[in-house]
Amino acid sequence: MKIKIISVIILLLLFVNVFHAQSDHKNFDFNCSLCHECENPTKIDPCLKSCPRHEIITVHHTAQQGPKEIILNKFEGIEDIFEPVNFSHRAHSEMSSMAGGCEMCHHYNPPGSIKKCSDCHETNRMRTDLSKPDLKGAFHRQCIDCHSIWDNDVKCADCHAENATEGAQSATKESYAESYHQPVVEPGRIVYETEEMDGVVTFYHNDHVNVFGLQCNSCHKSESCARCHMENNVLADANRDLEEKHAVCSSCHDVDNDCESCHKEKIVEGFNHARSTGFNLNEYHGSVECEDCHKAGKGFKGLKSECSSCHKDWNSSNFDHSVTGLMLDEIHIENDCADCHTEGVYTSQNCENCHDPDIKYPDSKPGTLKKR
Amino acid sequence: MGSIKRRDFIKTVTAVGCTAAGLSAVTPKKLNATPENILSKDRYGVLVDTTVCIGCRRCEWACKKAHGIEAGSIDDYDDKSVFQEERRPAHDSYTVVNSYDVPNAEPVTVKVQCMHCDQPACVSACIVGAFSKKENGAVIWDESKCIGCRYCLVACPFQVPTFDYHKAIEPEIRKCDFCYERTSKGQLPACVEICPVEALTYGKRSDLLQIAHDRIHRNPDRYIDHILGETEVGGTSWMYLSKTEFSNYNFPKLGNSPAPGVSESIQHGIFAYFVPPIALYALLGGIMYLTKEKSTEEEK
Structure with missing residues (x-):
């Protein structure tokens, strides 16, 4: 009888165990074998595979939601240097x-x-599981990996203060409780000399940020910290191959077929919609996303400047004519658009369909002007 | 014994002795490097990952401190100008870090010290048994036995032991002792303890081998498929991982057979079982026997 009871309890525990694990993992769309080595991992023996496992990062939040400062004080050596x-x-x-x-x-x-x-890296170097580095090793590897790239001569005191040194002025003594990364100074115009083609590429970084509204990580996806932090920046763009150089532009521009848009003989002015295309973006079009009109995507081919090429469903009943600055009077508001704007051109007016030839716009108006 | 004639006994013993000597000369499988010849399954080792080492030289400082050698200030070890010349372990520095230029990559820093061979040539070469391989993997030196012959310096395939030439009276053989004193007390070797990036992993040799193979398997771009010390000269307690060939770091190119294998099998083979004196007596006996027969015939 005893044996039966015990076996029932064990079975129950196993069930709870599995259930618990599953509840932890319920929103988890991965194969078990991505993380676990054995077929039946348990809470006690999860038989985890070795890190890293970038695919399963499950918690995402902004930098502001994370801690401001962490004091790394888990180590107590015999001699704390x-x-x-x-x-x-x-x-x-x-x-x-x-x-x-x-x-x-x-x-x-x-x-x-x-x-x-x-939680994973043990603080004690004398340990049984040697498959991953201990905490001290892991910290140092993580930090030195980047810091040594921009400063080949990384010293301990760059991050640590020497113990018992009165008034040691090193990074350690500073508090980072309110610290943010200092504002990055955005470049304005960058002119790239190109070896493969004659001429230059004029890149307006400020336009891409302010006019086109790109975020930093829209382009800077896998930067090295050293690219900014290194004193003599040897990681210049010259070291990148042709494909790498074009890759960053290729998400918006047709780099395979349309070379001339960017590669010009001389330095060119920044992009101005009115000057470059002849279509002035007024206050209405200025706030519209590029892709809302240029639906074809890459290359940004020119569009027809007629209103109807985009605004296909506008007619006299759903268009508020007053937004143009002219409020139509009671008689004219009943007209069809094409009665006045012949041939689909909405910038010119033709009164001759109804009126004598001596009645012309703008001497005679079909309504009252209003301030926009 | 009474029923066996004296002559037959000598014949038998000679035959057995010769066979034994011959056999052991051609099959150098079991080496008796030392009276304390213990090659424990649980012997310890260190895995040196040269892809992780940052060349901070803290191990050099910690080693000197642990062995009572004048170490100076730890800040002095930030001096990277020492990398301009290749250094070797010396009487006042049992371990040194060198920097090597490799093609198309950052320079690689490599720590050098005694490899603590599983079949140590120094132990084998030492005629007074001052060297011994300990159960935990360390190869250590006993100053009370040493007579200063320096055979160990010649025998070592890695050219590690150094002689205290600066001391006129009682000079010592100096080399890394795997911090035998510290490890006996359950502490880590000094260099392993201080290494900021844990480029040195201390553990059971069998575990380290497994970890090393695992690292190579998971990072084929980071490592070449070779663990220096896994099989070289019969295996060593200290083992190395690297991104490029070990010949770039001036490691000697060594075979897999134990260093003391050849010399020891000859020496131990010949001298085993009291063979040389027996063989000598057998030869003399043979000559006597033949000449005696001859002289009896002549008398007739």
Whole structure:
């Protein structure tokens, strides 16, 4: 009897275990074998595979929602040479969207809350599971990986203060509790000399941000921190191959077929819709997204300037003529558009359909002018 | 014994002795490098990942401190100008970090110290048994036994042991001792403990091998498929991972057979089972026997 009861309890526990795991994973669209080595992982023995596993990052939030500062003080050596590091988490995370995202550091996060580094990386170097580095090793590898690129001579004191040093002026002593990444100075015009073709490419960075509304990470997806932070920037664009150089433009521009749009003989003025295309974007069209009119996508081919080429469903009953600055009077408001605007041209008016030839616009008006 | 004639006994012993000597000379499988010849399954080792090492030289500082050598200030070790010349372990520095230029990549920094061979040539070469391979994998040196012959310097395939030439009285053989004192107390070797990036992983040799193979398997772009020390000279306790060939870092190109294999099998083969004196007596006996027969015939 006892045996029966015990076996029932064990079965129940197993069931609860499986159920629990599944409830944890219910919104999880991955194959079990992505993370688990064995067929039946349990809470006690999850038989996890080795990191990193970027695919399963489950918690996403903005840099502002993460902690501002983390003090890395989990180590107690026999002889503490250095003080703990105050890590400016927010300043780092603010820039991470341009260089691989949060998962650059948080390379593993199963369902639930955000894992601390120390949840996986042991603080004790003398340990049984040697498959992943201990916490100290993991921290140093993570930091030095980037920091050593822009400064070949990274010193301990760049991040740590030496212990018991009175008034040590190093990064450690600073508090990052209110620190943000300092504002990035956006470049205006950049002129690229091109080796493969004669002439230059004039790139207006400010227009792409302010006029076209691109976000930093629309283009800067996998930047290296060193690209900005290195004193003598050797990672210049010259080191990139042709494909890499074009890749960043290719999401909007047709780089395969349309070379002339960007490659010009001389430095050119920035893009101005009125000057470049002859179609002045007034206050109505100015606030419209490019893609709303240029629906073909890449290349931004010219469109017909007639209103009806885009506004196909407008007619006298649903168009508020007063937005043009002319409020039609009671008689004219009944007319069809084409009665006055012949041949589909809405910038000219023809009164001859109804009136004598001596009645002309704008001497005679079909309504009253109003301030727009 | 009474029923066996003296001559027959000598014949038998000679035959057995010769066979034994011959056999052991051609089959150098079991080596008796030391009286304490313990090659424990659980022996420890260190996996050096040269792709992780940042060349901070903190291991050099920690090593000196742990061995009572004048170490100086830790800040002095930030000096990267020492990388301009290749350095070797010396009487006052049991481990050194060198930097090597490799084609199309960043320079690689590589730590050098005793490899703590599983079949140590120094142990084999030492005529007074001052060297021994310990159960935990360390190859250590006993100053009370050493007579200063420096055979170990010659024998070592990695050219690690150094001689204290600066001391006139009682000079010592100096080399990395795998921090035998510290590990006996359950501490980590000093260099492993201080390494900021854990480029040095301390653990059971069998575990380290598994980890090393796993790293290579998961990062084929990061590592070449070779663990230096897995099989070289019969295996070593310290093992290395690398992105490029080890010959770039001036590691000697070594075969897989144990370094003391040849010399030891000859020496131990000949001297085993009291063979040389027995063979000598057998030869003399043979000559006597033949000459005696001759002289009896002549007398007739």
